Amino acid sequence: MTLLELEGVTASYGPVQVLGGVSLSVPDGGAVGILGANGAGKTTTLRAISGTVRTGGRIVYDGRDIRGMRPDRVAALGIAHVPEGRGTLGALTVHENLRVGAYLRKDRKGIATDIDYCLALFPQLQNRIRSNGSALSGGEQQMLAIARAFMSRPRLLLLDEASLGLAPGTAKSVYEAIRRLRKESGIAMLVVEQNANLAFSLVDSATVLETGRTVLTGSSAELKGMDEIRRAYLGG
Numbered sequence: 001m002t003l004l005e006l007e008g009v010t011a012s013y014g015p016v017q018v019l020g021g022v023s024l025s026v027p028d029g030g031a032v033g034i035l036g037a038n039g040a041g042k043t044t045t046l047r048a049i050s051g052t053v054r055t056g057g058r059i060v061y062d063g064r065d066i067r068g069m070r071p072d073r074v075a076a077l078g079i080a081h082v083p084e085g086r087g088t089l090g091a092l093t094v095h096e097n098l099r100v101g102a103y104l105r106k107d108r109k110g111i112a113t114d115i116d117y118c119l120a121l122f123p124q125l126q127n128r129i130r131s132n133g134s135a136l137s138g139g140e141q142q143m144l145a146i147a148r149a150f151m152s153r154p155r156l157l158l159l160d161e162a163s164l165g166l167a168p169g170t171a172k173s174v175y176e177a178i179r180r181l182r183k184e185s186g187i188a189m190l191v192v193e194q195n196a197n198l199a200f201s202l203v204d205s206a207t208v209l210e211t212g213r214t215v216l217t218g219s220s221a222e223l224k225g226m227d228e229i230r231r232a233y234l235g236g
């Protein structure tokens with residue numbers, strides 16, 4: 001079953017149109033990547049879904065058109081966005097950040113269980129549980145941002161450049177945790193990732209954007225076998 005479908009999505013910042021026709025679909029429980037050069041519109045595509053940029057076209061999630069919906073309503077439908085730059089709350093502790101992620105939930109027991117799960121998924125956070133978000137390393141902040149998104153128990157996770165600015169070993173372990181989260185939770189994922197090797201370690205298929213338009217979609221295996229993809233994204 002298709003969980004999310006974008007058809008001919010356009011988006012503008014003020015008078016400047018930056019998406020001219022993005023189409024992609026994410027199966028329920030699937031993981032899909034968005035590839036593209038700097039400025040191709042990857043981040044804006046995620047913003048179009050979460051309702052933080054003005055959009056046209058069709059964005060259908062779980063059978064309903066969510067285009068133009070307010071971000072808080074989109075979130076309440078089960079879409080969690082981990083933005084580029086992470087967006088953890090620096091003045092709150094790790095524990096408080098996790099609780100903020102669960103703000104719409106009422107199941108206290110489930111929340112406590114899920115906090116334990118996050119700390120098992122990201123053991124570094126366990127030692128930092130009373131530290132402020134601002135005191136964490138870049139890698140720990142990224143882990144916290146993902147964990148906080150999980151705390152809302154989303155059906156779809158929008159993940160923007162989770163490896164940005166991290167040392168290669170840290171980026172790798174963050175992606176290992178995301179793969180585990182995917183396997184254990186079944187959350188569908190739409191993933192923007194500059195490091196295509198990391199992206200392909202997680203996603204089943206990907207869409208390639210060029211100047212705000214979808215130009216190619218294929219399974220990870222198909223795309224990795226294409227010369228132009230290897231040259232542009234895989235360094236080979």
Ligand SMILES: Nc1ncnc2c1ncn2[C@@H]1O[C@H](COP(=O)(O)OP(=O)(O)OP(=O)(O)O)[C@@H](O)[C@H]1O
Nearest residue numbers: 013016018036037038039040041042043044045194
């Ligand atoms: N807030 C904004 N106001 C105006 N223009 C913007 C804004 N954010 C992005 N843009 C422009 O929109 C275009 C698409 O940007 P976007 O960030 O979606 O691309 P991207 O593929 O995610 O690239 P990157 O990898 O560099 O983040 C770019 O030309 C960018 O300069």
